[in-house]
Amino acid sequence: MMTDKAAWLARFVFLTLVAIFLAMPLIVVSSVSFNDTAQMVFPPQGLSLRWYEEFFNDPTWVGAFERSVIIALSASVLSTSLALPIAYAQWKHRSKVADALAALGGLPFILPPVVIAIVFLLFWGIVQHVGRIENIIVSHAITFVAMPLVMITLGFASVEQTLVEAAETMGAREDQVFRSIALPIVLPFIIASLIFVTIFSLNEYLIAYMVGGFATQTLPVKIFSSMRTGFTPTMCVAAVLFLTLGLAGFLAIARLGNLPKLMGAKG
Amino acid sequence: MATISEMRPSGLNIRGLKNVPGGLSQLPLIWPALMILGFFAIPLFFLFRVSLANRDPAVYQGTGFSLQAFTQLGQPMVLNAVSFSVMLSLIVASISMLVTFPATYFITRLSRRAQVAWLIGFLSTLALSEVLITFSWQILLSKKAGMSNVLVMLGILDESMSLAPSFGGVVACIIYLVIPFNFMTLYPGLSRLDTSYLEAARTLGARPTRAFFEILLPLMRKPIATAFLTTVIMTIGAYVAPIVLGGPANWTIGVVISEVAITGQNLPLASAIAILLMLVTAMLVLGINRIGGKGYVS
Numbered sequence: 390m391m392t393d394k395a396a397w398l399a400r401f402v403f404l405t406l407v408a409i410f411l412a413m414p415l416i417v418v419s420s421v422s423f424n425d426t427a428q429m430v431f432p433p434q435g436l437s438l439r440w441y442e443e444f445f446n447d448p449t450w451v452g453a454f455e456r457s458v459i460i461a462l463s464a465s466v467l468s469t470s471l472a473l474p475i476a477y478a479q480w481k482h483r484s485k486v487a488d489a490l491a492a493l494g495g496l497p498f499i500l501p502p503v504v505i506a507i508v509f510l511l512f513w514g515i516v517q518h519v520g521r522i523e524n525i526i527v528s529h530a531i532t533f534v535a536m537p538l539v540m541i542t543l544g545f546a547s548v549e550q551t552l553v554e555a556a557e558t559m560g561a562r563e564d565q566v567f568r569s570i571a572l573p574i575v576l577p578f579i580i581a582s583l584i585f586v587t588i589f590s591l592n593e594y595l596i597a598y599m600v601g602g603f604a605t606q607t608l609p610v611k612i613f614s615s616m617r618t619g620f621t622p623t624m625c626v627a628a629v630l631f632l633t634l635g636l637a638g639f640l641a642i643a644r645l646g647n648l649p650k651l652m653g654a655k656g
Numbered sequence: 657m658a659t660i661s662e663m664r665p666s667g668l669n670i671r672g673l674k675n676v677p678g679g680l681s682q683l684p685l686i687w688p689a690l691m692i693l694g695f696f697a698i699p700l701f702f703l704f705r706v707s708l709a710n711r712d713p714a715v716y717q718g719t720g721f722s723l724q725a726f727t728q729l730g731q732p733m734v735l736n737a738v739s740f741s742v743m744l745s746l747i748v749a750s751i752s753m754l755v756t757f758p759a760t761y762f763i764t765r766l767s768r769r770a771q772v773a774w775l776i777g778f779l780s781t782l783a784l785s786e787v788l789i790t791f792s793w794q795i796l797l798s799k800k801a802g803m804s805n806v807l808v809m810l811g812i813l814d815e816s817m818s819l820a821p822s823f824g825g826v827v828a829c830i831i832y833l834v835i836p837f838n839f840m841t842l843y844p845g846l847s848r849l850d851t852s853y854l855e856a857a858r859t860l861g862a863r864p865t866r867a868f869f870e871i872l873l874p875l876m877r878k879p880i881a882t883a884f885l886t887t888v889i890m891t892i893g894a895y896v897a898p899i900v901l902g903g904p905a906n907w908t909i910g911v912v913i914s915e916v917a918i919t920g921q922n923l924p925l926a927s928a929i930a931i932l933l934m935l936v937t938a939m940l941v942l943g944i945n946r947i948g949g950k951g952y953v954s
Contacts, residue, residue, distance in 0.1 A: 396864075400762045403758065403762065404762055404763070407755065407759045411777060411778070411781050411832070411835070412777075413796065413803075414789060414792030414793055414795075414796055414832065415781070415784075417792055417795050417796055418788070418791070418792045421795065467691075470687070470688075471687070471688040471691050471692065472688070474684035474685055474687060474688050475685065475688050477684065478682070478684065478685050482682075484682060484685065486682055486685055486689070487685055490685065490689055490692055493692055493693075493697060494688070494696075496696070497696070499889060499937075499941070500889070500934060500937070501890070501892050501893025501910065501933055501937055502890070502895075502910075503893035503894075503895055503913050503914065503933070504913075504930045504933055506914075507703065507913060507917060507926055507927065508696075508699045508700055508702070508703050509699060510917060511699065511702050511703055511706055511923060512695070512698070512699035514716045514717065514923070515702055515716065515717050527695050528695075530691075531692065531695050531696050534692070591785075592784060592785030592788070594785055594786055594787045594895075594896060595786075595895055595896075595914075599914075599917075609785045609786075609787040609788070610787075612785075612787050612788065612791060613896065616790075616791055616794070616900065627788075628784075628788045628791065628792070631784065631785065631788060632780065632784060632788075635779070635780050635784065636776070636780050639775075639776045639779045639780060640776060643772055643775070643776055648775050648776070649768065649771055649772065649775065649847070652775055652840060652843055653840075653847070653848075654764075654771075654843065654844060654848065
């Protein structure tokens with residue numbers, strides 16, 4: 390029988406190994422980005438910011454980065470605007486139509502990503518609207534709508550029902566109930582879904598590659614094509630940039646709201 | 657139980673329209689309904705339609721009706737990729753579960769601060785693009801900048817070597833991709849777990865292993881099945897990792913679909929393979945649900 394101390398040590402070692410496994414690629418990428426030589430060497434030789442300079446002076450990298458940000462922000466707003474009425478109708482009216490829409494909207498999450506990518510590739514090809522930036526925005530918004538649906542539903546579920554009933558008894562109209570009672574509670578969940586969809590869209594590759602054209606190359610697509618043609622440490626700069634953005638987003642959620650609860654923990 | 661709102665006579669406000677089919681309460685649903693039907697239901701319908709078309713170099717989506725694309729599904733390129741993908745996804749899901757389940761359990765027993773730190777860590781890797789993760793694994797597995805250099809420094813290896821392309825490289829990278837998803841699926845259940853069962857088992861003298869297999873595992877059957885399935889779904893259509901870290905022998909069905917659709921411009925066949933992939937996924941979902949109990953909720 391293991392003593393408590395040995396069990397604690399075993400846990401500690403195990404969790405440390407998991408943490409190292411998770412951190413390993415991040416460490417390698419970020420240290421290569423600060424490397425002084427053009428070669429991919431690890432451990433890095435000499436510290437420099439020259440690849441950062443190169444990244445921000447190259448219009449193709451900056452362009453891809455800006456496009457990615459525009460797509461991600463638009464997709465997150467669009468996706469959340471689809472999820473909010475559905476989650477609201479499910480909560481307020483127990484609407485069957487909303488249930489059906491939620492089920493349909495959740496479908497992309499139980500289909501392999503490549504199937505979704507092919508579905509959108511076909512669709513934009515058939516309607517002959519190819520290689521436009523809005524194709525990626527709409528496709529991302531639909532693909533990720535399950536995320537805001539789940540989160541905003543969680544938000545409405547935490548609205549005290551007695552408050553709503555009290556307001557209604559006193560004659561508050563539906564929009565007043567929504568604005569003054571539900572919205573303040575649901576708002577952090579809406580912001581969290583905006584951040585989540587932004588981050589996921591920012592990083593999505595396959596759909597962006599299939600429905601976009603050369604002129605709409607996003608950062609992941611550009612990284613992928615550079616990866617096939619040859620290394621440059623500039624790619625690592627892009628990676629570090631994304632990692633920082635993701636980290637900032639989730640830190641914001643953690644500060645703003647109850648991250649463990651949003652992820653489904655109690656209390 | 658009658659709520660206060662139900663006892664109140666309606667008529668003062670639009671709540672009274674609630675039960676009228678197509679009443680005002682459904683109005684805000686028009687926007688998501690149009691978008692989801694227009695940009696998901698119709699595209700999905702196109703997929704089925706195109707899979708039944710003849711390939712026509714002049715027309716993007718093909719023309720006419722035929723079962724040509726489905727008869728082409730029997731070719732070895734497709735069948736090998738399907739069986740390889742199924743095998744890969746089951747291996748990845750099993751290894752990932754063996755790591756993530758204990759890790760998540762331990763993390764839910766940590767302090768709240770530590771839990772938030774782990775959550776942010778997992779979410780950040782989850783938020784990293786498949787492309788970036790594959791790219792960093794390519795560096796990790798490379799000869800010049802990879803792990804083998806660390807092994808040389810530690811004296812385990814004599815000389816640094818390239819560890820990719822290889823099956824192991826593909827598996828390691830995909831496991832890295834799915835671990836945060838598994839963590840997020842297991843976390844709610846494990847963090848709400850009523851530990852009094854486990855304490856009771858311990859007080860009554862059950863060995864930890866017995867408590868694990870007879871209490872913890874059955875209680876967590878549903879989330880485990882869900883996490884396992886999520887991994888299978890994500891892995892079965894994987895694209896970036898197999899194409900970068902694997903050789904042609906490690907090509908998944910996802911790679912084959914993209915090759916057929918983009919390089920081959922054969923959309924009827926690509927659609928038919930996509931439908932085959934949906935069927936295989938549905939079968940795996942049903943099969944794993946039978947083992948795991950009705951575990952899968954999206």
